[in-house]
Amino acid sequence: DCYNIYADPEKIKFVIETFVDNALKYGSEKEKTEILIVKSGKEVKISVTDKGGGISSENKKYIFQKFVRPDEFLKNIVPGLGIGLYLAQKIIKKHSGKIGFESQKGKGSTFWFTIPVTSGG
Numbered sequence: 001d002c003y004n005i006y007a008d009p010e011k012i013k014f015v016i017e018t019f020v021d022n023a024l025k026y027g028s029e030k031e032k033t034e035i036l037i038v039k040s041g042k043e044v045k046i047s048v049t050d051k052g053g054g055i056s057s058e059n060k061k062y063i064f065q066k067f068v069r070p071d072e073f074l075k076n077i078v079p080g081l082g083i084g085l086y087l088a089q090k091i092i093k094k095h096s097g098k099i100g101f102e103s104q105k106g107k108g109s110t111f112w113f114t115i116p117v118t119s120g121g
Contacts, residue, residue, distance in 0.1 A: 003039060003117040011091045012115070015099075016046060018084035019111045023050035025080070027108065039117065043097070047112035055103040063101065064089045088113070 005012075016035075023033040027050030034049040055063060062068045067082040092099040092113045103109035 003044070005044060005115055005117050007095050007115055008091075012095070015088040015091055015113060016048070018088045019046075019048035022084065022111070023048050023052070023109075026050060027052035031108075042116055042118075043114040044117050045112055045114045047110050049108065049110040051108040054105040054107050054109055055101075056105045060101075060103065064099070085111075 020033065020035065027033055031051035034047075036045075036047045036049075038045050038047075059068075064085050066086045068086075089099050092115070095115050097113055097115040099111075099113040101109055101111045
């Protein structure tokens, strides 16, 4: 089957790169980072999973805000501004999609987004 996705390719590329960059920064060097693309119903879901330190429960509610980093400890070790996920959320919402994550402290994180698809040739 073939499906069309109406999206700005550069912006969607930015979102995927943000997820992958974060997984590589915060993930375990000994574990693989997993990228999945799955079509379900009228949407495509793209997810990136790492087996890193995860995000603490108290920080989860802030993760898509500007200048937020998941762990105070990592701010001094891993470079970044904490703006990538904020921008990713804005981009996916403009594409009528959804964005989210699952994470458990010490077990890693999965960041995902969905965007609508239409049947195509």
